Amino acid sequence: MSFTIALSGINAASTDLNTISNNIANANSTGFKESRAEFGDFFQNAAYNLQTDATGGGVGTERIAQQFTQGAITNTSNPLDLAISGEGFFTMKDNGSLVYTRNGAFTTDSNGFVVSATGQRLQVYPPVAGTDNFSTGTLTDLQLSTAPNPPSATTNIVAGVNLPANATAPTDATFSPTDTNSYSQTTSTTIYDSLGAAHTSSLYFVAGATAGSWTVHTVVDGSEVGTGTALTFGSSGQLTAPAGGKVALSFTPTDGAAPVSATLDLSTSTQYGNTFAVNSLTPNGYATGQLSGVAVDSHGVLSARYTNGQTTVLGQVAMANFANPQGLQQLGNATWAQTFASGSAIPGAAGASDFGTLQSGALESSNVDLTQQLVSMMNAQRNYQANSQVISTDDQLMQTILHLQ
Template sequence: MQVAAITTNFGQGSTQTTGKGTDLLISGDGFFMVQSGNETLYTRAGAFEFDSNGRLVGPNGEMVQGWNAVDGVVQRGGQLESIQLPYGVINPAAATQSATVTGALPAGSAEGTELVRTIDVYDAAGNELTLTLRMTAQADGNWAVDASTGDPATAYTGTLAFTGSALTAGGAFTVAGIDVDLGAVTTFPKLSTISIAEQDGNAAGTLESYSIANDGSILGMFSNGEQQVLGQVAVATFINPAGLEKAGGSTYRASVNSGAATVGAPGTDGRGGLQTGALEMSNVDLSQEFTNLIVAQRGFQANARIITTSDEVLQELSNLKR
């Protein structure tokens, strides 16, 4: 009796939720790529963490492979490299170029009624300024508007003209280099919902936290409220994963039988997507394995009885001769 073959079961295992942001599970086909010394290995064990150098590593220090972003852009399909958080990176300041005003001004307001709205905006150096809109009701039902960021030289004065509740003139102007859009402003009797809804500038910010998405993208959150892609984890698939050779520590290496790895982003071209905060557990069904063990044991017992019976028959034949 001898073992016919040993094969590895790469079927999907059960899911164990951990809540840890760097624990990754592949939902479907594929393997994480890790660099161990000068060798690229493959694994489905996603118990990763960032080390003191910001590198995403496995339990034994293997470096997870993928693509690091440059200015928030990932070149998928480019040269693979070890995933590394850019500690100390600065999300650059961006000057405010536009602001949007929405809502309703109170129709029928007494002449001289004044409404003031403000929003923080930014110059090219990331310095915070305050954009102030001062709107004053006129006798004819229109509204005078004064806008400024504190510098009289760049202030704006104009009129918001209405026909009924619809804005017909003055719905756009520029103040201190900021294009202000009031095109959605209306009037409504005794109701004021006017507000400066948004602006597109920001101060400079430092990296505060990160998260990993289902497609392997690592998203950085900065102190200025901005978000930026920092990198993306790669996933490899094989024509014949059963042909992979064991390398120890739940890792495998490619072989002639497995074929070359096909590398891409999670969730593309048949590759499984990622689940963050979870790990893939054993895919062994213990109850089935115990059943198989009992069946094998009974088979062995039956064969042993055959040998015993055969020996007894031969013994009887020997006795007959005597």
């Protein structure tokens, strides 16, 4: 009997050493979660439990329990590296099946899909068009497109200027953008047509002979648009005409783009003091843009940034949690699969209830404490040696009995 008991102790110590060695081997594996061997005693015959002199039948391995404690967060230079601070798992698609991981070391494949090192695709909730919401009931592969961001033609130019109240009419009565004596002040900005081509739009302000009267001329690429619009300022310095301070502009580009119809908004312009100032000059519209980077906020919202200054929301990182994470099935490569013991995946998003936040440009390190593992390894070694000594003692006793015969 003692041989069998000691042998069960040796097997248990061996299992403990295997678990510890696996933890140590993965001390630097991103997103790895250490395991702990848990043991329990057992009796060969349950009836012996009622006897005061009954002895146990040895030890057995009850389970290898995974420890989902938080690993240290390490900063990286890759914006697609994501670290979870708190509860939850990334949701990945592996050949049609959903798996879960804490390893946020993501990159893109040849088709632009965001994938793990083993090719599993990161899942996101797609954005709902026209809103700031996401379709949390739908999972989709996250794909970064290299297609350019389409241009948008300028439709509005907000120009808030201050014109000097003491200005006098120019010496040359006929306006010309090439004649500095035919206008009082000027400023320029860039506008765009439907093909994304940039055009220089200049505003020329000509003081009138009557106090508070001005004329604004708009010149695009050297050619005047229209014939000028009269501006009138009241005694308080506020613009009183045209109504609402709006001026309609229209021109046809020579590059084949659609005609540009825009509104020049001068409603915030004033006539104060003796200094010309441009307080705001903001046209809408933009040129074609190329993908320049990706940003991920703490709630997992992913946005593509383009060289034209625009951003496009691609989706929100889909996360999952479980009633019993220790019941998940380990698949290797720091991934797990749902089981009956773990319960069904509970979907969610970073920052929501029961879910941690995300940090872009960072990775979660293994939660293995090497010092603790080394101490546990020494204890397992001592247990192995002690049980081996029991077998050696039993052998000596058997030898003694044989010699008595």
